[in-house]
Amino acid sequence: MDLGIKGKRAIVCAASKGLGRGCAMALAEAGVDLVINARGAEALEATAAEIRAAHDVEVTAVAADITTDEGRARVLEAAGDVDILVNNAGGPPPGMWTDWDREDFIAALDANMLAPIAMIKALVPAMMERGWGRVVNITSVSVKSPIPVLGLSNSARAGLTGYVAGTSRQVAGNGVVINNLLPGIHATDRAESLDKGAAEQQGITVDEAKAQRCTTIPAGRYGTPEEFGATCAFMCSQYAGFMIGQNVLLDGGAVNTTM
Numbered sequence: 001m002d003l004g005i006k007g008k009r010a011i012v013c014a015a016s017k018g019l020g021r022g023c024a025m026a027l028a029e030a031g032v033d034l035v036i037n038a039r040g041a042e043a044l045e046a047t048a049a050e051i052r053a054a055h056d057v058e059v060t061a062v063a064a065d066i067t068t069d070e071g072r073a074r075v076l077e078a079a080g081d082v083d084i085l086v087n088n089a090g091g092p093p094p095g096m097w098t099d100w101d102r103e104d105f106i107a108a109l110d111a112n113m114l115a116p117i118a119m120i121k122a123l124v125p126a127m128m129e130r131g132w133g134r135v136v137n138i139t140s141v142s143v144k145s146p147i148p149v150l151g152l153s154n155s156a157r158a159g160l161t162g163y164v165a166g167t168s169r170q171v172a173g174n175g176v177v178i179n180n181l182l183p184g185i186h187a188t189d190r191a192e193s194l195d196k197g198a199a200e201q202q203g204i205t206v207d208e209a210k211a212q213r214c215t216t217i218p219a220g221r222y223g224t225p226e227e228f229g230a231t232c233a234f235m236c237s238q239y240a241g242f243m244i245g246q247n248v249l250l251d252g253g254a255v256n257t258t259m
C-alpha cells in the first residue's frame, strides 16, 4: 500500500533497537527520509546502515540522549524541518510504589513526558505553517490499564496523554495530526529485561516467565517491532488525517475492555 508520504522527512527518537527501530524501518519502506537517534552510537550506526541497505532513503544518525536539552538540540539541528515526529525513549525501571522518590519521578517525567512535549513544541509550529504534520508518541498499554510494578511509567505517560488530548485538538485545524501508539508486550530488549525481572522475583526461568506473560495475551504471543512499525507508519500516512488525539492500543487483546 502506498502510504502517500514518499519524500517526507521524519525524526524517529530512540530508534536503534526495538519499537523505535520498527517504526523507522516501516517509515523508510514508505519512502520517508529519516533522522534516527539513540544514545549508543554503535547500534545506531548499524541500524542506519541496515535501513539504507533495505530502502532507498536518506538516514542521518545522531547519537544523543533525547531526554536532555543538549541531546534534543543536536537532533533538531541535524534534522532541520521535518514532516513527521515519532517520540520515544527508554522506559523507567520497575519497582514498588514505596521505592520512588522525587528524583525518580523527575527522571521519568523528563524521559516519558517532558522530552516528547519539548520535541512537539520545537517541531509542530513549522508543521502548522506548512499545513501538514504527523506526530506519534510511543507510550504504553499502562495508560489504559496500569502495570503496578511500572508506577513511574504509569504516572509519566498519563501526563503526556493528557497533554496530547488537548494539544492535538488545538493543532488539527492546521493539518497536524498527533496521536499516541500504546504497545502491549512486544518482543524487544525491554520485554526481555522485564521477563528476567519477573523470573528472578518468582524463582522461575525466563522462558517460564515469558510463557506466563503469553497466557495474559489472547493472541497467545508477544507483538513484533515490525507489526508495531507498520501501525506507526499508517498513523503517519496521508490516510490518518482524520485521526486526532487517539490512543491506539496494540496489545494482542490483552486489555480486556469493550472500548
Ligand code: NAP
Binding pocket: 013, 014, 015, 016, 017, 018, 019, 020, 037, 038, 039, 040, 041, 043, 064, 065, 066, 067, 088, 089, 090, 091, 092, 138, 139, 140, 141, 183, 184, 185, 186, 187, 188, 189, 190, 191
Ligand atoms: P528497547 O528495545 O530497550 O529499545 C530502546 C531504544 O531506545 C534503544 O534504541 C535505546 O538505545 C533507545 N534509548 C533509550 N533511552 C534513550 C534516550 N534517553 N535517548 C535516546 N535513545 C534512547 O525498548 P522498546 O521495547 O523498544 O521500548 C520502547 C518504549 O516503549 C519504552 O519507553 C518502553 O517502556 C515502551 N514499552 C515497551 C513495551 C514492550 O513490550 N516492548 C511495552 C510497553 C511500553 P540506547 O540505549 O543506545 O540509547
